[in-house]
Amino acid sequence: MSDVLLLDSGPLGLITQPQRSHEVIAITDWLKDCLHAGARVLVPAIVYYEIKRELLRANKVIGIARLDAFVNAAPDRYVALTDDALRFGAELWAQSRRVGRPTADATALDIDVLLAAQALRLGRSPIVATTNPKHLAQFVPAQLWTDIAPSTFDQP
Numbered sequence: 001m002s003d004v005l006l007l008d009s010g011p012l013g014l015i016t017q018p019q020r021s022h023e024v025i026a027i028t029d030w031l032k033d034c035l036h037a038g039a040r041v042l043v044p045a046i047v048y049y050e051i052k053r054e055l056l057r058a059n060k061v062i063g064i065a066r067l068d069a070f071v072n073a074a075p076d077r078y079v080a081l082t083d084d085a086l087r088f089g090a091e092l093w094a095q096s097r098r099v100g101r102p103t104a105d106a107t108a109l110d111i112d113v114l115l116a117a118q119a120l121r122l123g124r125s126p127i128v129a130t131t132n133p134k135h136l137a138q139f140v141p142a143q144l145w146t147d148i149a150p151s152t153f154d155q156p
Contacts, residue, residue, distance in 0.1 A: 002125045002141075003153055005039040006079070008115060009050045010131025011145045012043060016051070016066040026146075033150035042126070043071050044118040045081035046111050079118055089117035092139055103135035116140045127152065 007015070014027045035041060048071060055063045071078050092113040096102050104110040116139035119126045128142040136142035 002127050003038055003040050004042060004122060004124045004126035005034055005148070005153065006042050006044055006115070006119050006122075006126050006128045007047060008128055008130035008132075008136070008142070009047050009111070011129045012047055012067075012070075013051055016063060016070050018062045018066060030145065030148075030150065034148070034153055037150045037153040039150070039153035041074070041077065042079050042122075043077055044079045044115050046114040046118060048078065049081075050111055079122070081114065081118065082121070085114065085117045085121050088121060089114040092117055096138065101138055103138075112136055113139070 011027060014024050015031060017024045031041065048067070051067055052064065055067060089110075093103075093110055096113065097106075103112040112135040115128065116136055119128055119140045126140065127148060128136050128140055129145040129148055130136055130142050131144065133142040133144060
């Protein structure tokens with residue numbers, strides 16, 4: 001059983017969305033339930049980068065404020081991108097290509113392998129909540145956020 005929940009860009013983008021759609025309300029309720037059950041919710045630096053760059057490009061000031069508030073709401077929620085994770089990400093990138101399962105175009109930054117490297121370097125059996133588990137699941141436990149039951153994190 002894991003107590004660590006890493007957010008990929010899909011769920012993080014929804015959680016920090018200022019507009020209150022049905023999906024935003026659903027993920028907000030799910031996240032509250034996960035936190036209540038004892039999940040330690042983390043935001044990998046590479047995911048923060050992916051969300052923030054688009055908010056900055058679009059000049060979405062409220063979205064930027066919500067993203068930063070969420071990341072700063074709990075101590076140690078933000079997982080820095082270390083040199084070790086970058087080196088390990090390069091290994092994952094090469095490995096996935098050697099076996100014919102690349103996660104992005106060869107010229108892309110490939111955020112998925114960097115997210116996987118950050119998750120694996122935590123050493124605490126994390127679960128990655130995502131909207132597209134296909135690429136991540138070859139490296140690390142990753143599921144659609146809607147398929148992760150908050151009870152997964154129930155503390156004994």
